[in-house]
Every structure is written in C-alpha cells, then in structure tokens.
Amino acid sequence: MMQVAKKFVAVDARFSEEGELAPLAIYWEDGRKYEIDKILDKRRAASLKAGGIGVRYTVRINGQSRFLWYEEPRWFVEAVIRN
C-alpha cells in the first residue's frame, strides 16, 4: 500500500533582482542531489495529500514533473512511502 507523507527537504534557491524566488536543486535525506531542469508552473496551492499550504512549484527533474511547495520558511514535497 502506498502512503503519502509531508517531507521537508533542503533546497538550493535563488532570488532574482526582481525578488522572484526560484528553486534550483533538491537534496534528499540520503545526500542525493536532484537538479531542477525547469520550473513549469508556480502558483499558490494546497497539498491535500501531505497537508500543507504555500507556493507550489511544478518542476521538471530528470524529465519528470514534480511538485515542490514553499511553505515559509521551509520547502516540502509529497513523499511516497511504500509499506
């Protein structure tokens, strides 16, 4: 059975001159680093599965799109837990 949990992650991010915040890479707890190829979308949205609100970035990592939330001051993802 698959469950979804709220997983806070470390993120490299950059502020532009206009003050726009853009995530660049996500660090997983085992030390793996996932570079973000592209930000596909950015909007205020809730994560019903994980229970969190904030600015949701739809990002492309290794050709796959994933959601990444900025719930000030932390970043989180919906992590899949396999029992």
Add this chain to the structure above:
Amino acid sequence: MSATRHMRQTATAVVENRGPGWHGRPVRVLRAVLGFVEASRFYPSLKCAGKPGLDRQGISFCRFVAEFYGVLATAKMADRIILHSDLNSFYASVECFYNPELRALPVAVGGDAEKRHGIVLAKNELAKKYGVKTGEALWQARQKCPGLVVLKPNYSKYIQFSKLAREIYDRYTDRVESFGLDECWLDVSGVAGSIEEGGGIADEIRALMREELGVSVSIGVSWNKIFAKLGSDMKKPDATTCVAKTDFKEKVWILPVADLLYVGRATERKLRKMGVLSIGDLACFDVELLAKVLGANGRMLWGFANGLENSAVRKSGGSPIIKSIGNSTTTPKDLVRADDVKITLYALSESVASRLRDGGVRCRGVVLSIRDKDLFSFQRQAPLEFASSSSKTIFNAAWKLFAVNYPGGKPIRSLGVRAIGLVEEFPSQLSFAGPVLDDERIERLDRSIDFIRERFGYHSAKRALMLVDPALSSLDAKGDHVIHPESFFA
C-alpha cells in the same frame, strides 16, 4: 482585417484584461465593449484629425470610457450583491487538513479541560453525524462519540488561514467585512450585476479555497447581509445558495425564527409566546406589537425578516474603528482569596494595557466583568481621572470596582477587564500633576517589559505576586487572546 473588427477585438481584449472581477460578467463586459467602440468612433472627431484608427492616447481615452460604461452597467442595478462566506467546521477542517490520517475519524477541537475550558469549539462532519455539538462539554461529546479524537486549538494556524482566505476575497472586492475568524461578508455589487452573477463569483471563490487552502466554504448570495448569512447556512459543506427577491419567501421564511441573527434563546422564547415560530411568521407580524414587546430590537428583527436590512459591508484595508479593548478568562480554579483575584486582574490588565499601547491609544474608563461559580454574571464600569495605557492604572481601577461591587461574594469562575473611551495617544495634554507623572513613569516601565517579553517570552518578566500561585499566573492573556465574532453593529 477591417478597422471595425480590429476595434472590437481591441476593445474585448482591453475589457477582458481588467482582472477577475470582470471575467464572466457578461452585462458589464458587453457594456464596456460597446463603450469602447462608441468612444473609438467619436475619438477622431475629438482630435480633429479625421483619420480612422486609434493612437495610444485614443486607446487610453476609449479605455476610460469603456470602464465608465461598465461601471454604469452595474450601477444601474438597484440591488446590492452581498456574499456571506463561512469556512466549514473551520478549526476542525484546518486540523484535518494538516493531519491527513485524521480525516477518516470523528474529530473535535476542544479547550483544555484541566483549565476548565473543556468545551467543543469545532467538529468535523463525521463527529457531527454522532450528534457532537459545538459548545457542549467534552465529556458529553465523548459519551456520544466514544472514538472522538479531541485536539487542542492552534490559533496561530487559524489566524493564518483566515488571513489567506481574506486575500482570496480581496481579489474580488475591497468591501470585505470579517465576522470572526471564519466568516466574512463581501459586497460584490461592483463586479456582479445580478444574484446569479454573484453565485458565479461564489463558485469561483469556493474553487480557489479548495485549491489554494484545501478547505471548503459555504457561501450565501443575496441583496442583504442577513439573507446572505442565512444562505450560507442552508447547504453545507462546500455549496453556494442564492436567495433572490423572487424566492426569499420560499427559502428564508420557512426557517425557524431562531436561525435569524440576534434571535437568542430569550428572544425566541418571547416570540414563541406570541406564536412566532418561523422567520415568515416574524415578517408578517405586526411591527408595532413587536416593538412593544422587544423594543427597538423588535423593529430591527422585523426588518431583518423582511429583507430590509441595508447596512454597508465595511471596506477592508482601513483600520477598523476600535471602541474598546478587553480580555477575559475562565480561571483554572475558582477565585476565592483576594490574591487570586489580584493575580488574575494583573494578568488581564497587563494584556489590555499592552494592546492599548500597540494600538497607539489610551483609555478613559475601565469595565470589570465578573461571573461567579453559579454562572451569574454582571459588569461594572468606572471612568479614569486621566487617559492612560499603563497596566497599574487599569489594574487599580479594576480592583477598586471589584472591592466596591463584590465584597465577600461567591467564588469567581471568570473575570474580564475592558478598556473603554479610547483616545489617540498623541497629542496628549501635558501635565505636572503627580498622578499623571507617575502614570507616565509606569507606562515607560510597561514598555520596557513589553520589549523584554517580546524578545524572551511572556513569562520572562512578571510581578512578584505572580509567584504566589503559578497555576493562576500561567495565563498569558495577550498571547492567548482570540478574536471572537464581533458585534454585527460594531
């Protein structure tokens, strides 16, 4: 492309890009497009150029006319379009949102039973099915629903959600009036031309709430605040209910009279004696007779029932007119000794004084509320000699009121201190009188303590008296302060 078609397309693009309030409002958009086209025809003669087409100045001019036409289209509608948005089972919804594993369980948010605040503040839909009611004791709720999950309230989260919900409302209108943390009225007359269009905005807001905040709202749409509020209660959760002038008798008049705002238990009892059971009964009742029995409230309620309520939805953004600042608390144990009362009054007075200073105001009077262990309650008030925001002056006034009005009374269950007659802090009358100078000195001391508490926490600095009873002095009246629904007439 012909010049006229180009003009129409420009007009539609200009008008459609006016923001969310314009989208899907056919009457307004159509009027505005017409306005733009007419203005663009008129513009060449205005410039005396005689050339067809528009320069940049012309587009600005036509935009202005279009806006004017659009506003005129809605201004012509005599009725206001009021929305009442109610966040469903607010506290419980927020808790279930943050704890997905609880969503399949009956959940209630309740006060701390050990501090004698043990009542149900909110419950989710599942708990509601078991008959759990807001306001009942937690032990009663647990009897009805043995598996009930009771969570402590987390007000900072609720306030954050309330602010975010308000941001969504603000996208549609600047006329947003809060009624507690979970309810708001919105006057969308500027962007909706009819109740149906108001219903369309309500549906958009519901979708945004689900998507952005993960919670649901019920929204009532009507031409007055009272019927809009009744509408939001009709269908729950996550629904829109429109109450128009054509159908309010079928929808509203059949409801029990107790559903009406400001019909409490006592008023309901009086109305029942007169044979008034439903809102329709009230609307058709002799208003003069109602006024005789219920006074001015009788006339007001009769107006409510007939849809005659016409108070404005207050604008958001501007600071509300604050008439008083107060704090009250139900203490963890009954107050018997004078020191018990002093400790509680100090905690309340310090909070009230600090909030006065935060708001840049001083008070000219103090109100003391007392509720004894038999739940009998009363209030007494006294003026101050000079306007003050020092905790000591407010405490002295409250203590004096207590000593005069409650000598040797029953043990006390709850106390409240309220500052009234608020005046701006500056400019203030300069004085060389002793008490005023003392008050200013204490006020400076209070500000220093505010600063220490802000940096190191509320309990980092306290009066020696507070050490006598740690249970009573654990109250952080300011930090624990919760905004309850204010009066409809505030």
